[in-house]
Amino acid sequence: MERKVKKNIQLINLIITYLLLPILVAFLLCTAESRGVYAATEADPYRPLYHVTPQSGWMGDVQRPLYINGTHQLYYLNNLDYSWGGNGTAWAHADSTDLVNWNRKPIAIQKYQTPYGDPWTGSLVVDKNNTAGFGTNAVIALVTMPYEHQSTHLWYSTDDGNSFQYYGIVQHNPTGSSDFRDPKVVWNEDTGKWVMTLAENNKIGFYTSSNLKSWQYVSSFIRQDIGIIECPDLFQINVDGNSNNKKWVLAMGGNGFNYGLTTGTCYFVGNFDGEVFTKDPGSDLNWLEEGADSYTGVTWDAPYTDGNYRYFISWMNNWNYAFQLPWQNYSGNTSIVREIRLNTTSNGLKLQQVPVWNLLSNFNEVMNVENQTVYNNQQNILDNYKGLSYSIETQIDVSDLTNGKFGFSVRNGLNEHTDITYDKSINQLSFDRSNSGIVVNVNESINLQRITVNPVNGKIKLTILVDVSTVEIFVNDGQHTLSNIIFPSLTSDGVRLWTDGHVHLDYLKIRNNNNNMIN
Template sequence: MKHNNFTESAQWRPSIHFSPEKNWINDPNGMVYFEGVYHLFYQYNPDGDRHANMHWGHATSTNLVNWQHHEIGIYADPDGLGYIFSGGAVVDIDNTSGLGNGKQPPLVATFTHHSEDEVQVQSLAYSQDGGFTWQEYANNPVLPNLGIKDFRDPKVIWDEINKQWVMALAAGQEIQFFVSNNLINWQLVSAFGEGVGAHGGVWECPDLFPLTTPSGQTKWVLLVSINPGGPNKGSATQYFIGDFDGQQFTSEQTETLWLDYGPDNYAGVTWDGLQTVNNKRIFIAWMSNWTYANEVPTHPWRGAMTLPRELTLVETTNGLALANMPSNEILKLRSEFNIKKEDKFVVPEDCAYEVVWTFDRSSGNNSLTLANSENERLVITYDVNTNMLLLDRRQSGWTDHGFAQVAKAPLKSMEPSNITVSIFIDKSSAEVFCENGLTTLTSTIFPSRPYRDLTTSRNSVVKCFKLLP
């Protein structure tokens, strides 16, 4: 079956995930919250459905579910400094940059200009109307290339303790940190990465931010995406927990920790601006993998974002870990239903839904299967011998270009005996959360028909929720 026209791929258009109206997207960019509005910028090709001609697309939301599409936020300039690669945005509350108009704080975006001859430099753009129109800074770049091929993806935060702006920037296989008092003049102060974490591919899309531990301490988290080199092939995001003294990030972490073990959670970063509202860190990522991203069968769009997730620090028997669960805005969409027919749950085909699956570890291996009338299936299994969750999409539908695989995720503990797994299904994606977000698996799926039949093995308890936007 060919999946190459709108009629056939409309079934994969997500209902509660962000996707563009048409054409290619990848990394989320410039994520900033201001005056009740979430701004989402993203890598966007306005001319086609493959990675090329990068601009910043733009959408906004007041609830992280319903998105309004806008005109391109920042345009590429192939004959000048180049294409607009990834970066972040901040609310310059005190107008330290001098780019405000005196009426409201400017929003300032930092991003990578990528030239035709592949030189990467860091530039600024600013908005004086709350993020809806943008102007590039006249004296770009603000940070020239330091002789490094992969030198990109600046993510800036305000360091309240030291009263300075801090930029985390991917440079080869390390993260460099720069500081500034005005977002324009930057000084390199340190680097992190040598001898720690995974180095199977280039480091990309860093994000540095503080979080409060359950005991009330402040720790710093550094997100680093890597491609290839993920735990289940291709792209993935690792994280480090440590301390930041205003110049240097340090971590005593000795093992590689993954934010998500699934193949389709990449380049994720957090919204700036929420720290002054509710001190939350809400994360979103590109829901694809460079192994097959240019080939997935959707049309007229290609690419989507994960569910927004709240990041929290959790104490485990092995120390602090980073949990990620769907944000409250997603959980508010739940409407419980249980429709059982001939020992099967019949799930809806016209909306997203959540399956909450609970079983006893002592009962041995357990599995949950979602299937359709074409004998396509997505199988999620708990393997008691390895204490792992397995997500098997080898017979899930479209499986070309290395898509057919079994993704594996180790659980963090052997307690308690009851295991609860939440599975969010939205047309062309499955996001699996276990151990309250300590173990997650994100996967895209492309069945020829919706999965409507749900079965489980052994003694399991299943609840189903419609997710109605």
């Protein structure tokens, strides 16, 4: 009996080892592959995987990054005590060599280190010529602080921007106004001076300096229709990648209410003579994107961009509802890094943006459909994909979609879905998050966005980036961009493609991401 039992046990062990164990391992691997994101987010259900977030606490304005010794240095306002205000912000710090994978660094500027309050938004420069006297290649931060309502203060770093020392106030507030903030500083090669743009209510003030310490007012740019201006930006860029044709761009954060939009980054194209910015004749205000959640955007370059393009990153949030959102353990995230170019279009010179070139190479391709027609009565071809963090790339021929619609529903689940719809009858693309999960009570136009999109040679090209609580849509290689945040349940992990007629897919590719790229 004992021998028989032992033989039975041995037989069971063999079955487990050679038959059941491989099946179990395969099941676990499959589960890890398809549901790895879930394990990463159950305790923190809205934290994205490839967007920069604070480890804890509140994230505010993104500061313009710097490229130093092959590494991009990113800073943002952070209140580790979580409250959005009332007890100050610090400058948090992260760095990256590829603009996709980011490493959190120690706080660069701590709050309440001086009698003048905590550091707010500003900008950094590398002082290559030691104009400020803190050493060649010292990193200088010009920062708004709450002294005199708002005034400009200088901090400096001699360790490549990892830590900063306070120098002092360099720009008193002559108006006593609470709108005297967000200094953005650039070096002007033509004049051999530093140029500062400063947000001053409904105008941008221009100032110049030879040493970053003493500033002289030289001009202003006034705009009456975009509310209180914030976070200005001034840069030169090649047109269509042509180094013999350069333009200056003056960008700023503004309120798009008069244009059927919410807050976002707007810009003018023109010329700058070292003191005065003049917009091009016949040109006017442009908006960098049409989504609800991209504000305090900043641009920067690197030596290898050769003036042909710049990088862009923004704060994915909106002051209309920033304090009503259900984030847990942290609050706020950046957009992905984009590449922006100034291109000639049928509507004049426009900034167009696409995801940084190497982002999607960090994902895993899980579906690739080519040359297929989708009909309204067939099963959803995306039924087998489940995920929370992924990309959709597609080009759809709408030539035969006579007065019909097609669309994608992402983060799709029971009674929850976020919808991207194209209506051929009116050439309109809409983004609708009104059924996306937890939805804040705001103006309908913020949760349901509509833009005119004309097919290019009868086709619509979309890149849709979904990352747990973010959706970023790039249309026709950056002609339009919409960035939005959503708060669905973890179980809303499906994707749906639908049409009320039939559309031809030139291609449709899904890439999955299970990697946390913020460490």
